[in-house]
Amino acid sequence: MKKFLLISLMLLAINTDTPSMDMEVSELSDIAGYITSKKMTVDSWQVTVKEQVDRKKLERVIKDLEQEYSLTVSEDENSLKYSFHNTHKRESIVEYYNVIIPKNERQNSELVGVLKGGSWDSSVKDSYQLRLEKMIEKLFTKSANKFACLTTGEDGIMGSDYFIRDFVKSFNVQQIDTQFDTVKNSMHKKLIYGYIPLWNNKITIVDKPVNLQIAVIESETGDPIYTIGTPILINEY
Structure with a gap:
């Protein structure tokens, strides 16, 4: 797990293009639509929006968020972190x-x-598309960075190789590269990354565009689990 996380962070560190917001393209919806069309289940999904913001503006943001969310403040030697969560609503x-x-x-x-x-x-x-639009309109700009990921699994009937081949064909994935985990008894099998021309967000690695990463691991039953991220995976999985 740590190995794949480090790979993702390394890719982010050498980013030469900013994966800025494009409200006309919803990569998450594209991926989820493909998964459900194959009668597979979306186990989890996440979209993260990040933007560097002036400190004075953040003071106003903190005050606004305090009106709607529960606030927790934490501190370490490097930074102060304000976390805002809604602890009352149960929503999808x-x-x-x-x-x-x-x-x-x-x-x-x-x-x-x-x-x-x-x-x-x-x-x-x-609901996701509406809430993302409201989030951007209220707190971010279109220069913000957007990262999406989705996790799905299968019962082994389709097979990992078939799934990857079909995904690559369906999304016209280019510039494909695959890294295998050689650690003995590791749950991880491989990490695949490439470029999908349909999506505008991308990073550049050694002059090659990248906006797709797929991490393949094995479940306890030996079936493959896929975590699909764009433009790269930034969360531990």
């Missing part, structure tokens, strides 16, 4: 925010918004 989509203010004033402060859920259907899709 969870929404929360983090404001991270470095103690070093020369470093940029960051606003992070997250939408996440554990299922997907037409109702969830409509």
Whole structure:
């Protein structure tokens, strides 16, 4: 797990393009639509929006969020973190925010918004798109960075190789590269990344565009579990 997380962070560190917001393209909806069309289940999904924000503006953001969400403040040697959660509502989509203010004033402060859920259907899709639009309109700009990921599994009938081949064909995935985990007894099998021309968000690695990562692991029963991220996976999985 740590190995794949480090790979994702390394890719992010050498990013030369900013994966800015494009409200006309919904990568998560594309992925979820493909998964459900194959009669597979969306086990979890998450969209993370990040933007560097001026400290004075963040003071106003913190005050506004305090009116709607429960606030928890934490601190370490490097930064002060304000976490906003809704502890009262039970909804199919969870929404929360983090404001991270470095103690070093020369470093940029960051606003992070997250939408996440554990299922997907037409109702969830409509609600997600509406809430994302409201989130951007209220707190972010179209220069914000958007990262999406989705996890799905299968019962082994389709097979990992078939799933990957079909996904690649359906999305016209290009610039494909695969890394295998050689650690003995590791649950992880491989990490695949590539480029989908349909999506505008991308990073560039050694002059190659990348906006797709797929992590393949094995469940306790030996069946494959896929975590699909765009433009890269930024969360531990």
